[in-house]
Amino acid sequence: MLYIGAFxxxxxxxxxSFLGEKYILQRLFKRGNLPKLFGGTGFTKNTLRFAWHLTTLAWFGFAAILVYLANPDNHLLSISEIISVTFLAHSLVALFASKGKHLSWIVFLLVSVFVFIA
Structure with missing residues (x-):
């Protein structure tokens, strides 16, 4: 059952990610009334895009935890390491998608490091 949940x-x-990009984000970005942050709509679009896709990354992290719970003896990573890797991925997406302007990447990185250390 846990494997089915993970799948x-x-x-x-x-x-x-696919349908949201195609049917929501692209249509939203064509609108002329997006907030202009840092001199234009680019930052707004990038923030909306990476925030949308971070949801998918979080679900992948939960899927990895479910796989772990299905058979905890056959895994290389612990649950805390899975969480750490998931938030490291969040950090990297936020960092590169926003070119460092959206400071959430720092918080996600700190979560990743602290969970890994713990």
């Missing part, structure tokens, strides 16, 4: 999380994450 469904990966599946819905992929569908969420």
């Amino acid at each position: 469904l999380l990966v599946f819905i994450g992929c569908v969420h």
